Amino acid sequence: MMLYRMKLSIERSFESMHDLTKEYEEFRFRLRGKYQKIALEGYCRTCDLRRNVALHYLNYVKRFILVAKNEIRVKCPICKTKDSIIIPYLF
Ligand SMILES: [Zn+2]
Structure with a gap:
């Protein structure tokens, strides 16, 4: 439960700081039950x-x-380049 709250809290802050795409919203929705995974967009x-x-x-x-x-x-999960995706700090 604590993990799930942390996940939601990080994802919510991420949501409020970025102009998110529809793809991210769908991605996040698919990960909603996986409380150990945080959905991010970079x-x-x-x-x-x-x-x-x-x-x-x-x-x-x-x-x-x-x-x-x-x-x-x-x-990057698509092009497989190491350290290629940059995710900004949230807090
Ligand atoms: Zn890539």
Whole structure:
């Protein structure tokens, strides 16, 4: 339950800070039951397009809070380029 609240809270802040696409909303809806996964939208520098990424909450916490970076970079699920997707920091 706590995880689910954290997921919703991160996704909601993400929603309020970005102009989200319909694809992201559908992606988020599909992940609604997976409380360990956080639905995020980033920008792939290789594809030159916005991409949806499901990040495990532990990765999210580790990368943003412990590493204290203002963005995270993840591998693009479409073009498979490492660290190609940039997701901005939320809090
Ligand atoms: Zn890509």
